[in-house]
Amino acid sequence: MHIGTKTDRRGVPRGSLQGEPGHNRFWEGFRHGIPIGLGYFSVSIAFGIKAVSGGLTPFQAVLISLTNLTSAGQFAGITVIAAGASLLEMALTQLVVNLRYALMSLSLSQKLHASVGTLKRCVIAFGNTDEIFAVASSQRGSLGLRYMLGLMTAPIFGWSLGTLTGAVADTLLPDIVRSALGIALYGMFIAIVVPPMKKQGSVRAVVTISLVISTAFYYIPGLSSLSPGFVIIICTLAAAGMGAYLFPLPDEEEEIRDNPEKESLGAEREKGEKP
Amino acid sequence: MIYAYIAVMAVTTYLIRMLPLTLFQKKIRNRYIRSFLYYVPYACLAAMTFPAILYSSASMYSAAAGFLVAIVLSLREKSLLTVALSACGTVFVVERILELL
Numbered sequence: 001m002h003i004g005t006k007t008d009r010r011g012v013p014r015g016s017l018q019g020e021p022g023h024n025r026f027w028e029g030f031r032h033g034i035p036i037g038l039g040y041f042s043v044s045i046a047f048g049i050k051a052v053s054g055g056l057t058p059f060q061a062v063l064i065s066l067t068n069l070t071s072a073g074q075f076a077g078i079t080v081i082a083a084g085a086s087l088l089e090m091a092l093t094q095l096v097v098n099l100r101y102a103l104m105s106l107s108l109s110q111k112l113h114a115s116v117g118t119l120k121r122c123v124i125a126f127g128n129t130d131e132i133f134a135v136a137s138s139q140r141g142s143l144g145l146r147y148m149l150g151l152m153t154a155p156i157f158g159w160s161l162g163t164l165t166g167a168v169a170d171t172l173l174p175d176i177v178r179s180a181l182g183i184a185l186y187g188m189f190i191a192i193v194v195p196p197m198k199k200q201g202s203v204r205a206v207v208t209i210s211l212v213i214s215t216a217f218y219y220i221p222g223l224s225s226l227s228p229g230f231v232i233i234i235c236t237l238a239a240a241g242m243g244a245y246l247f248p249l250p251d252e253e254e255e256i257r258d259n260p261e262k263e264s265l266g267a268e269r270e271k272g273e274k275p
Numbered sequence: 276m277i278y279a280y281i282a283v284m285a286v287t288t289y290l291i292r293m294l295p296l297t298l299f300q301k302k303i304r305n306r307y308i309r310s311f312l313y314y315v316p317y318a319c320l321a322a323m324t325f326p327a328i329l330y331s332s333a334s335m336y337s338a339a340a341g342f343l344v345a346i347v348l349s350l351r352e353k354s355l356l357t358v359a360l361s362a363c364g365t366v367f368v369v370e371r372i373l374e375l376l
Contacts, residue, residue: 235322
């Protein structure tokens with residue numbers, strides 16, 4: 001169990017990961033997580049509604065949110081459940097839809113303080129969502145366990161409570177409100193995808209390829225009989241694969257170029273953080 | 276059966292997050308894999324959004340209007356919350372207008 005700690009000490013040359021962590025106060029992390037939690041609350045209401053209308057009980061919907069803590073993966077997951085697909089298809093869908101977390105976790109592993117050993121990393125891993133990762137990687141210096149726990153708290157509560165609210169209110173909410181909330185998750189996805197499209201031609205190309213394939217699978221007879229889970233997998237593998245082939249990232253030389261995602265997310269965050 | 280689905284979802288998602296954080300502490304050197312992982316979220320979110328978004332509300336017109344508003348606000352780099360709620364508001368307003376027609 002100590003192998004992780006050793007490689008951390010050996011693999012990370014920067015002194016800031018030794019000594020005192022740059023951020024290790026629970027309440028500082030908690031404060032940084034509040035906006036994420038509020039956003040999650042409103043978006044997960046839509047998830048709760050969708051889950052219940054797909055045949056799940058409110059308890060099952062909240063259980064999914066508590067144990068998964070991922071918007072895109074859960075959204076794809078209830079589609080798979082509703083389609084009555086196999087457990088293998090579920091695992092494959094989650095693997096492909098959530099593959100991006102592997103990259104984020106890799107990046108975050110470089111950001112954690114040397115005092116964060118393997119067991120603590122296992123706890124932090126649970127809360128590594130797109131937004132938590134974005135905020136964490138935009139902080140200066142290394143991060144300790146307490147900061148990360150604080151950062152995870154509000155988002156976890158917001159995501160679960162919002163799901164409960166949506167699931168329970170489903171029957172109470174009038175159709176006109178439910179119809180309007182159905183677009184919330186898609187709105188969030190668009191807000192994640194569009195800003196990088198503005199700056200990077202490669203992302204524009206990847207998104208375009210994916211849109212063309214997914215539209216084809218939706219409308220072309222024969223292709224449209226394929227389950228949505230596999231369509232997402234096919235689109236992702238094809239578009240991201242072509243993107244990597246056509247527009248490989250620059251070779252890693254310095255830390256920022258080594259991790260473009262970190263750079264863009266960090267820049268965005270700093271812009272939004274200015275008081 | 277539903278709990279089996281939920282268990283598979285939770286375990287798969289957790290392992291994806293946990294394994295790289297604990298095991299692979301060295302940086303990825305392979306340029307192609309790094310690039311692929313970098314493009315994955317965009318490819319995946321795009322495929323999930325379109326054309327499904329057009330069928331997310333009671334009418335395709337209101338959904339298309341919400342889609343448009345979400346794109347415009349995202350181009351202005353508004354927050355996730357602003358974009359999501361504005362899309363909802365647009366769908367609501369357009370559907371009320373459609374009722375009047």
